Amino acid sequence: MADQAQAKAEQGAALAVSIPQTIDLRKRPRIGESIIQTVLFICGFISIFTTIGIVYVLFQESLSFFADPAVTLFEFFTGTVWQPRIGEFGILPLLNATLVISSIAMLVAVPLGLGMAIYLSEYASERARAILKPVIELLAGIPTVVYGYFALTFVTPILRGIFGNDVVSVYNMLSAGMVVGVLITPIIATLSEDALSAVPGSLRQASFGLGSTRWETAIKVVVPAALSGIFAGGIVAMSRAVGETMVVALAAGASPNLTWNPFEPAETMTGHIARISGGDLSYGSIDYRSIFAIGLVLFFITLALNIASRRIVRRFREVYD
């Protein structure tokens, strides 16, 4: 038996016959590998084309928008009326509505999301986490159009019930803002929780060792240590709120309106783009071009927010590892 095995092993050398066995180490062109590498590179490069495409399209159509005699760049950024029908193209009402709604959303989402994050990372037992995490994921996974439905058919009636039908309009910024807040809460909750759980346990132990309560440890040690991550998460959420379309299109009304009153209807940038393009657009009309100009403003706001959040994470990340 053993001899047989030995014999087999001896034959080992003979095995190699059909494996190419020259000791030529020179490179030979591997065409296949090069083609594959090129194809993969192009796959990656498509994302760059996408960005170039977005920037090009937005700029090009915006240029022809501003070339129209009815519009001037100055009027666009300072005008307080957006009424394409009478040739008024001031973006301020749209920008203002976006701002009001995003601010309401942040007012809802920051305390709520941060509360969830601190509870999950500092207090919750494994069992509680197993229940709560899916809840947050579920909230994050619900399509925005459903949130829009919720705002219009559930939240608005409640608000009107509380403040009175003559105070709160059927379409209003408050309802839209609150629901956008719910929609971005999971973003703040997950990103903040990631930041909080990245704080090393030794820091918490040090705090407990000095006689701190759990709350004091959380709020005076862990949260400050994770602040940059929390802040970055807040900015990402803000950018989501600014770009959110469906909730505002359904619940915030369809008329550009420069007002701070959250009970009034006012159309946001995204809402306006959706409404204008939802109708029958004739290409080349000034309405058609105006959505590109609004899109450009929207693109730069969200891009700036995203870059800011990335900077913050980068700048403060290496503190604990």
Place this chain on the structure above:
Amino acid sequence: MSTTTMNDSKYAIETRAMNIYYGAFRAVKDVTFSIERNKITALIGPSGCGKSTVLRSFNRMNDLIPGARTEGEVLYHGQNLYDPDVDAVQVRRQIGMVFQKPNPFPKSIYDNIAYGPRINGWKGTRAEMDELVERALVGAALWDEVKDKLNQSGLSLSGGQQQRLCIARAIAVQPEVILMDEPCSALDPISTLKIEELMLELRQRYTIVIVTHNMQQAARVSDYTAFFLMDKEDRAGELVEYDVTSKVFQNPADKRTEEYVSGRFG
């Protein structure tokens, strides 16, 4: 560049003034030595002195580390492995490697062995492949333990068996040299003993270079021993002494070697 299929030199690998860098950091400096064929050469030295770095330079595994760079020459069959014309894939086909932690693929035992021949353009019938797999496993002293479960996952084996599977996998492509980086450090003493016996057997057909922290192991299995040490000033590893194993352990020329092998630092 000459193409040699026969090589009458008694050395399998020769290095000349080899320097290896990780980015700006020089990890290994001025290493010149020759590894004799069909012998076991052990690389020893304290942690961080560059043993693994040197070992990986023999089959260009360092290429896979971003920023790693090798200067000087590593000669194999008279060709400098770092010559721009040389293809790393061809090199690794000739100079196989066994790693510190057993790393079988999450495939069946059979497919683990067959992987190497298949990617290297092996042609043959299913029966021939069965034969090849069997011989590789016999060669790695694993056949009797796994012959009834060749279709089970390689990961279902014990640590020692996994490591022998990795050795079988390496010899299935019939390399000339096998590099082993602390192949037993993750194993229990009995598995270690089996691998050591296996190395002594494999020596008849292969040139083996092994990195180990275990002095007894180096003394037991190797024919030659190279002792590396980190230079205190620039933290670069250098070759302090290289000789027949018995000489290095019993009558070292360098005082630092003596201190190390007698366990005074490390």
Place this chain on the structure above:
Amino acid sequence: MSTESLRPERQSIGSLPEGEAARQNVSSRQRRGKIWQGILLACTIFGIIILLMLAYNIVNDAFGGIGVQYAVEEEDLTDGRPLEELSQAELIAILETNLRSRVLKNLERERPLAERSREELIDIINDEIIKPEVVAVYSLSEFLFDRPTIEAELRKSHPRAEIEFKSWLSWDFIVTPMSSNPVEAGIRTAILGTLYLLWLTMLISFPLGVGAAIYLEEYKNDKPFDERIPAGRWMNNAIQRSAGLIETNIYNLSGVPSIIYGILGLAIFVRALEQFTSGAVFGYADPTTANGRTILSAALTMSLLVLPVVIISSQEAIRAVPGSMRQASYGLGATKWQTVWKIVLPNAMPGILTGTILSISRAIGETAPLIVIGASTFIVTDPTSLFSKFTVLPLQIYNWTSRPQPEFRAIAAAGIIVLLVLLLSLNAAAILLRNYLRSKRVST
């Protein structure tokens, strides 16, 4: 007493509370901690409450009561027997006695009544004689708990109407195409459009996303050109730079609002590439085609939208494959692609698939980009090809929700249930698929 005297002079640098004061300090801090813990818990529970409210909101609207008014009561026609029990002859008799002769003649000319099936006859009786008309819509809670009020109300406005239970979500709703009458409207075209779009988006974005992820994870540091020639070095440098650029760019793209992708799709796919996306260059002339506003344009737009997320999740899955596995493969003389194809991809596939399905299922809920590229909101024909006009579930929900009539709200709610069920099953499928692939890999 004595412990205090043992301590060194402290007074000069302030004092910590001692004894009873210290105990009180701690317990008041503990109390404060408990209160805050309660607040945090409330925040978290609020998330659950929102989900419950959402569920209540939708179910409450998708089911409920309707006030129906009939031109003629069924009992009056049949002497109290249900229509379904009547024979064909009896049904024809009812039609002949109740319909005006001109209508009857028209029907006979279409197809003689005697040749028609009983079901058909019952339908005609329903449509032409009984003529049910929904005159009021009530939510489920009103229907269940507020019956007397709504009955009184209905009696005042429509004395002959009756209140009936109505499930707006029904099999008919799922299999019938669009209609401008909300009672008869179904969601079939939208479901088919969504499924079509899902498949196409998957087909386009999966290979592109995985390809890009492989490049970024495995090839990023490669130097494909000869380093000895300046041009080669320059090329290698350029390639490495662009790899870095691609990564930053992907991150930034993932933060671009979806409606901007819609604008991009409108300008590029719908307009600039109209010849291609409408199928014209392929000699395709679908009579339903609305220029470039086709499924193909939508799928291309959606693919660009999900691509960053697909790439990022695939990168994570590829990164999770241990490096030791790659080294083992390289150590045997495998080339890069052999290692990627035979070792890395099979091991990363469960993660890649799950991530891809999850991110694409997110896209299926997206509405804004499709509004912008101008998907139709009212079509009655099923999508048949890449170049068909189409609509999707979220778009239909949006459209119905934005109508003020309660009937449309109700079918919007029913549509939401269909959409959520579809999304949940996609998620479940992703998880099952992952578990299946994992178990398969371990056992072989």
